Amino acid sequence: xxxxxxxxxxxxxxxxxxxxxxxxxxxxxxxxxxxxxxxxxxxxxxxxxxxxxxxxxxxxxxxxxxxxxxxxxxxxxxxxxxxxxxxxxxxxxxxxxxxxxxxxxxxxxxxxxxxxxxxxxxxxxxxxxxxxxxxxxxxxxxxxxxxxxxxxxxxxxxxxxxxxxxxxxxxxxxxxxxxxxxxxxxxxxxxxxxxxxxxxxxxxxxxxxxxxxxxxxxxxxxxxxxxxxxxxxxxxxxxxxxxxxxxxxxxxxxxxxxxxxxxxxxxxxxxxxxxxxxxxxxxxxxxxxxxxxxxxxxxxxxxxxxxxxxxxxxxx
Amino acid sequence: xxxxxxxxxxxxxxxxxxxxxxxxxxxxxxxxxxxxxxxxxxxxxxxxxxxxxxxxxxxxxxxxxxxxxxxxxxxxxxxxxxxxxxxxxxxxxxxxxxxxxxxxxxxxxxxxxxxxxxxxxxxxxxxxxxxxxxxxxxxxxxxxxxxxxxxxxxxxxxxxxxxxxxxxxxxxxxxxxxxxxxxxxxxxxxxxxxxxxxxxxxxxxxxxxxxxxxxxxxxxxxxxxxxxxxxxxxxxxxxxxxxxxxxxxxxxxxxxxxxxxxxxxxxxxxxxxxxxxxxxxxxxxxxxxxxxxxxxxxxxxxxxxxxxxxxxxxxxxxxxxxxxxxxxxxxxxxxxxxxx
Numbered sequence: 001x002x003x004x005x006x007x008x009x010x011x012x013x014x015x016x017x018x019x020x021x022x023x024x025x026x027x028x029x030x031x032x033x034x035x036x037x038x039x040x041x042x043x044x045x046x047x048x049x050x051x052x053x054x055x056x057x058x059x060x061x062x063x064x065x066x067x068x069x070x071x072x073x074x075x076x077x078x079x080x081x082x083x084x085x086x087x088x089x090x091x092x093x094x095x096x097x098x099x100x101x102x103x104x105x106x107x108x109x110x111x112x113x114x115x116x117x118x119x120x121x122x123x124x125x126x127x128x129x130x131x132x133x134x135x136x137x138x139x140x141x142x143x144x145x146x147x148x149x150x151x152x153x154x155x156x157x158x159x160x161x162x163x164x165x166x167x168x169x170x171x172x173x174x175x176x177x178x179x180x181x182x183x184x185x186x187x188x189x190x191x192x193x194x195x196x197x198x199x200x201x202x203x204x205x206x207x208x209x210x211x212x213x214x215x216x217x218x219x220x221x222x223x224x225x226x227x228x229x230x231x232x233x234x235x236x237x238x239x240x241x242x243x244x245x246x247x248x249x250x251x252x253x254x255x256x257x258x259x260x261x262x263x264x265x266x267x268x269x270x271x272x273x274x275x276x277x278x279x280x281x282x283x284x285x286x287x288x289x290x291x292x293x294x295x296x297x298x299x300x301x302x303x304x305x306x307x308x309x310x311x312x313x314x315x316x
Numbered sequence: 317x318x319x320x321x322x323x324x325x326x327x328x329x330x331x332x333x334x335x336x337x338x339x340x341x342x343x344x345x346x347x348x349x350x351x352x353x354x355x356x357x358x359x360x361x362x363x364x365x366x367x368x369x370x371x372x373x374x375x376x377x378x379x380x381x382x383x384x385x386x387x388x389x390x391x392x393x394x395x396x397x398x399x400x401x402x403x404x405x406x407x408x409x410x411x412x413x414x415x416x417x418x419x420x421x422x423x424x425x426x427x428x429x430x431x432x433x434x435x436x437x438x439x440x441x442x443x444x445x446x447x448x449x450x451x452x453x454x455x456x457x458x459x460x461x462x463x464x465x466x467x468x469x470x471x472x473x474x475x476x477x478x479x480x481x482x483x484x485x486x487x488x489x490x491x492x493x494x495x496x497x498x499x500x501x502x503x504x505x506x507x508x509x510x511x512x513x514x515x516x517x518x519x520x521x522x523x524x525x526x527x528x529x530x531x532x533x534x535x536x537x538x539x540x541x542x543x544x545x546x547x548x549x550x551x552x553x554x555x556x557x558x559x560x561x562x563x564x565x566x567x568x569x570x571x572x573x574x575x576x577x578x579x580x581x582x583x584x585x586x587x588x589x590x591x592x593x594x595x596x597x598x599x600x601x602x603x604x605x606x607x608x609x610x611x612x613x614x615x616x617x618x619x620x621x622x623x624x625x626x627x628x629x630x631x632x633x634x635x636x637x638x639x640x641x642x643x644x645x646x647x648x649x650x651x652x653x654x655x656x
Contacts, residue, residue: 030454038454046467049468049470049471052483052485052486052492056482056485059485116374119373119374120371120373123371126367129364129367129368130357130361130364138378138383139378144638145386147382147385147389148385148628149623149627150388150391150614150627151387151391151627154391155381155384155388159380171381172381204366205370208370233473233474233477235589239592254475254477254478255477255593258477258484259477259480280490287485294474298470298473299466305469
């Protein structure tokens, strides 16, 4: 952790060496014990986050012999890599089906959510139009209360969405909070640009499509990530609204076969007759599959986090 | 958190409802100019309809799934039968609320568990990100800080199912830690499925999942603290510890109050998904909270009216707590979440 050390510009002005920019210029240079304690503290909490994932990935890849020998859990596989667990998962049984459903609701749901959120956010950002204040008030007030579990269930039932995968998309497709975030971003766009577009005869739709959206890519990416993660992770709505096991998304499969520990047989996996890898390995493989999409998208969007989360959230 | 506003809403739970502070204030100043008022409504509709059209789909969803369910709360005053529907079910006055007033043991147990968990979350879970944020803030290397941040934000994006599964794999009977203990000739520890350890387990899961993510707001506020304050205090001979106490913490005061107010509104909803997932392992005695009570008795048990009554009371108390806390914050001269 040598990078933790840095010399304060204020105390040693004569040394012209390039050094990392100090975060807090005015603070005196930390003393050695403080740096050590901080280093240990941060290393420990990072390890607590990373190690379980490494263990899970390792176990999913370890050979059956090694898993059985270790009694279920392998931290660092030493006897080679075995992909049987993944092969049997993708062979076309329950898990494959759930993956398709989760993929569908994530992709389609995110697209619908982004379309509705951005258009509503844009409309709310156009001050002075008819009913603007009323609509904004309706959106803001809806943030303050929670309509309740049972009434919401009844509404979903009334719309005939029970046991339909649309029940996982439609009720949650517009988050009032995200609408507000997008709106405040649109409101912050330079008014002159819109004014000149207006003078050039651009319609409302064209201003939204060719000025508003392209200038807001960062915030849309982050909101898209939030929606996407929400859909991919949607568990409780699925538990409430979906009874038919053939329409289960991945999270319900994960709950049943990993958290509750129900055994996955050859039929569930779509493989017949062959020897199955140990249940732990299969469970870990399902877990890994449910984490991978998030890990893939995460690095690309991560740098936009602060902007996306903080727009409209903290001002001053 | 049982917000039927749903999965996407859950992701941004901890920061929700903050924007009103800014937006409501803006509203007052940005009202239509008098010039605009004179144009007749029909003319304005004619010019503004493209904007309104853009708002329609999103508004419909909000009205249908946020406002329309409010009407469904009237089943709290009915002997609701699902096959009869709201219009044909018989009214039974406040009978459903009797379970609350009479102190049904199951209900009281749920209340007790909820309050204990709320207390734990406020005392232990809430300060954790502040400590991490201050530590991160005093790191001198930006690259180091970003690395740590990327790692710590990650668990927030994992679903509760994944978090619970991972915890089981680490702490369970054949999990990482017990394997290690056994291979070293030590006694295994039973955490998963142990009713006595359940609260501790819940707390560590919440901390593991969301502490890192919660630092994002504190870090943003910390980066806005005027650096000259640190310089001035250093000149006056303040140690680094004293600077944290007298400069950093006061800088965080406003956001801490704001988040505490928001937490108060959610205080009766503690870790719904998290608990529902682990309830079979520990039993309802140890794990039942108000939200699981509503779910278990209403949707699974068929006691629709009673559960709706409990949900309604919970919602009203939550709303009252937010409004009250906001008022209190104003009294104390703080910004609060909005100006009413």
